[in-house]
Amino acid sequence: MKTENSFFEEAKEWSCRKMAIVEKYLDGFTKILGNRASSSLVYIDGxxxxxIYGNDIKGSPVRAAELASGKYSNILQCVFVEKDDDNFNDLQQYTTQYYSCVEIYKGELSEYADKILSDAGDRAVLVFLDAFGVKGMGWKTVQKFISRKFITDCWLRLDHRTILRLLGYIDSDSKDARGKLDLLIETFGISDLNLLRQLTDAPSSLERIQKVVKLYQSRLKSCMGQNGFVGSYPIISLDGQKKYHLMFACKNRKAAVLANDIVNTVEDDLPVKQAEYQEHIRFQKTNQPSLLELTPSLEEIFHYKVNGLKQKILELLQSQSDILTIHYELLNQNPDLFGTFRRKHLTKALSELQEEGCIELDGAPSKEITKVYRLK
Ligand SMILES: C[S@@+](CC[C@H](N)C(=O)[O-])C[C@H]1O[C@@H](n2cnc3c(N)ncnc32)[C@H](O)[C@@H]1O
Structure with a gap:
């Protein structure tokens, strides 16, 4: 079994996709919100x-430090927290060259959260909470970031596998149960175990995962108030294992749309890569010729998504709306859509609906301010 210590020996393909998502988002976030005032934005990697991983792949803090010292110098400030001594020493060494835009704290995020947030003042913040399992991601700490009253966007890793394991202790009389249940309570910030059981109970583990994700999403949303948005996307390995959920929380429609589009940009060709991977494994086992032509092409996937969106647009469009609102409401009203489509799919869906006489547009379908009128 893989241990925490071996995690950094090699960056796995799914970790690379997760890091690419957060890095691209930080880039977009800084481009949109950064002004020339010194260190106007803060990236917190908790x-x-x-x-840097053993296979020379850059980890999330180094990627951020590169942006903060290059393209966004004097705009972006990075704050890193690392608990493990060896990892902390390595991190310090790999980021010395970026010393002017990086601050590193050694210890637990929970010890530093108040100070980091107070230092951030009223600046816009992007937080990345990427713990192993759930230890260190206690609700009290997460809540401090999520409920901040200034602009705060947050990516976090929800480890549903660990949570399902912890939930299994609710009816256990094992001597470890108390500690595990305390961790569960701390993770959700819900102390009533019967309520936790009730909210996550389901006949299959797939449905239990969905309930765990939904519960955590609703916890985050309840902290953020009316404009809160929480998207959730399962990170799945090439061999089809659901590793964890990457969640995104924000209070701004454009931020939600940007996060969604970036996830989709990084993940768009995953079904094709998964099919190629499975084909490779199958070929190694059987030496039989390829079945790859049976898997959908990128073009087929594109049309499939466009058709799905057309249906959903008609479901939500009453009389008129602008395209940004449609994009956002598709995500807000259909939690499963987060990360599964982006602007190009929406543009095509709107063009086709216009050709079919279902809607009228007062501008280009690619512009977010264009108004859409429902005709039938
Ligand atoms: C999954 S790794 C982070 C990977 C990193 N985000 C990347 O993409 O390269 C989690 C790290 O958090 C550290 N850690 C664990 N608990 C912590 C805590 N309570 N506070 C701060 N760091 C912690 C671990 O030592 C480990 O290095």
């Missing part, structure tokens, strides 16, 4: 890690 579980920063080693900085």
């Amino acid at each position: 579980f920063a890690g080693r900085g």
Whole structure:
């Protein structure tokens, strides 16, 4: 079994996709919100890690530090927290060259959360909470970031596998149960175990995962108030294992749309890569010729998504709306859509609906301010 210590020996393909999502989002976030005032934005990597993996892949803090010292110098400030001594030392070494835009704290995020947030003042913040399992991601700490009253966007890793394991202790009389249940309570910030059981109970583990994700999403949303948005996307390995959920929380429609589009940009060709991977494994086992032509092409996937969106647009469009609102409401009203489509799919869906006489547009379908009128 893989241990925490071996995590940084090699960056796995799914970790690379997760890091690419957060890095691209930080880039977009800084481009949109950064002004020339010194260090106007803050990136907080609460579980920063080693900085560089054994296979030379850059980790999330180094990627952020590169942006903060290059393209966004004097705009973006990075704050990293790392608990492990060795990882902290490596991180310090890998980021010395970026010293002017990086601050690193050694210890637990919970110890530093108040100070980091107070230092951030009223600046816009992007937080990345990427713990192993759920330890260190206690609700009290997460809540401090999520409920901040200034602009705060947050990516966090929800480890549903660990949570399902912890839930299994609710009816257990094992001597470890108390500690595990305390961790569960701390993670959700819900102390009533019967309520936790009730909210996550389901006949299959797939449905239990969905309930765990939904419960955590609703916890986050309840902290953020009326404009809160929480998207959730399962990170699945090439061999089809659901590793964890990457969640995104914000209070701004454009931020939600940007996060969604970035996830989709990174993940768009995953079904094709998964099919190629499975084909490779199958070929190694059987030496039989390829079945790859049976898997859908990128073009087929594109049309399939466009058709799905057309249906959903008609479901939500009453009389008129602008395209940004449609994009956002598709995500807000259909939690499963987060990360599964982006602007190009929406543009095509709107063009086709216009050709079919279902809607009228007062501008280009690619512009977010264009108004859409329902005709039938
Ligand atoms: C999954 S790794 C982070 C990987 C990193 N985000 C990346 O993409 O390269 C989690 C890291 O958090 C550290 N850690 C664990 N608990 C922590 C805590 N309570 N506070 C701060 N760091 C912690 C671990 O030592 C580990 O290095």
